[in-house]
Amino acid sequence: MYNRVNSKSLMFIAIMASLGNVLSFITMQLTPIAPNIPLGPVTVSIALDISHLTTFIAAIYGGPTIGAITGAVGGLVAAFQFGFSQGNIVTGVGLPVGKALTGLTAGYVFNWLRETRYSNIISAVISYIPEGILTYVLFKYLLPVTTGIPVGIAVAISIQIIAKALIEMVILGVMLTGLTGNAGFRGFTEGYFRKDQ
Numbered sequence: 001m002y003n004r005v006n007s008k009s010l011m012f013i014a015i016m017a018s019l020g021n022v023l024s025f026i027t028m029q030l031t032p033i034a035p036n037i038p039l040g041p042v043t044v045s046i047a048l049d050i051s052h053l054t055t056f057i058a059a060i061y062g063g064p065t066i067g068a069i070t071g072a073v074g075g076l077v078a079a080f081q082f083g084f085s086q087g088n089i090v091t092g093v094g095l096p097v098g099k100a101l102t103g104l105t106a107g108y109v110f111n112w113l114r115e116t117r118y119s120n121i122i123s124a125v126i127s128y129i130p131e132g133i134l135t136y137v138l139f140k141y142l143l144p145v146t147t148g149i150p151v152g153i154a155v156a157i158s159i160q161i162i163a164k165a166l167i168e169m170v171i172l173g174v175m176l177t178g179l180t181g182n183a184g185f186r187g188f189t190e191g192y193f194r195k196d197q
Contacts, residue, residue: 020074
């Protein structure tokens with residue numbers, strides 16, 4: 001049912017995670033929504049990040065484990081940009097964990113909701129829910145303790161991040177509909193997981 005991690009799937013993870021980091025870097029540079037907001041000892045930035053496109057591709061074709069690994073590794077650029085480079089260890093550590101949760105969840109959700117009219121959009125939004133909860137928890141409970149930011153400000157920032165991410169999920173769901181409907185793309189990705197090779 002779900003694919004195991006082997007040499008071919010590791011290569012697929014490496015390709016997808018690398019592409020995810022490139023997409024993350026490009027979209028963060030081109031679409032800063034709220035760049036570099038200083039909040040005491042840390043700086044917070046909000047920007048468009050479509051790196052989950054590769055997380056979802058990995059989860060659809062490789063399953064939950066491959067989706068989770070791709071999400072975690074594909075989130076390293078975002079972890080640096082939104083976390084470590086801003087002096088924010090909570091976000092730096094939390095981002096790859098959250099992205100791994102999305103990849104893990106997507107591996108199950110995309111499999112369960114196949115063949116419905118808006119399945120890719122619905123699956124993308126549902127798959128983000130655990131990461132959204134983690135974001136809220138980190139910002140409400142850990143960020144104020146580690147940085148001294150008032151809880152209300154931290155929660156307000158987390159809500160903006162979650163809202164932005166939900167919009168990204170809808171966009172990614174539409175993009176996935178085009179990609180997964182393309183026979184050439186399906187053949188390329190499924191080639192990494194065929195049992196006969």
